[in-house]
Amino acid sequence: MDNYGEALTKLAFNYLKDWNLAEDVIQDVFIICYKHYDKLEEIHSLKAWLYRVTINKSKDILKHSNRKRMIFNSSILEFKQGKERSPETQMIHNNERLFLSASVLSLPIKYREVIILYYYDGLSIAEMSHILKLNENTLKTRLKRARAKLRVLMEGGEANGKGIKTAKRNNG
Template sequence: MNQYGEKLMKLSYNYTKDWGLAEDIVQDVMVTCYKEYENLDKIVSFKAWIYRITINKCKDVLKSSIIKRVIADSNLLAFTKSSELTPEMTIMKRSEEEFLSACVLELSIKYREVITLFYYEELSIEEISEILKINPNTIKTRLSRARIKLKSLMERWR
């Protein structure tokens, strides 16, 4: 939980757009990890495994008929620490980060997940490919298209 909790929360929030649901999903992931503790030696890449579980649980929640998707607080970067900036610069930076986060959340899920994993989680194309079980070239294509869509969204809202 100490090592992956915050990253999994951000990843879950990126899918669900709801901090409460994201917390529930991460808690379920941690329970799954606890249950699979004796099988950890069989897992090749723990990071990829735990991200895959989180993504699958997010998709399960989104598919359920109980969920009504509501765009909530789009402050994706609320947990990031800012450097020692002046108060004015801090406000400007926060505003830009919130704007970027809001634009990322406007992307469809297939683009949002690759943007999140590549830029926010700083995973390589190969790691993303392993986590999503998608060809690396498909990941590259989605990243390229996501950047174009993100640029278009940002220009439209500015």
């Protein structure tokens, strides 16, 4: 629980967009882990197995949920702070983080999951293939499409100023 709890909760949150539901899912995941404790030696990668169970539990809740939840929690993107920043720089950084977080969360689930697993959880394509039970080439294609969709979302938004520059470039 100490090693994977926080990462799994963030993973579940990225699917459910509700921190309380994500915590409930992780409790269920660790109960499943406890029930299968005697079989853990048969599992090749505990991390991959925990991720797979978390993803499946999260998708089950999404299938059974009649309402969509849109709660954006800035903890999706936790960056380590280096030097102390000025209040203005900190505000800009926070706005960029929130914009990126909202953009990632607005992606369709199949694209959101590859972005989260690859960039935020640092998994390789091979690890993702094992966890998601998808072909590596399929994942590479999804990752490429996810980046393109995210780029469009990010450039189209005026929160980072790029939308204005892109519009000027296209018009003039």
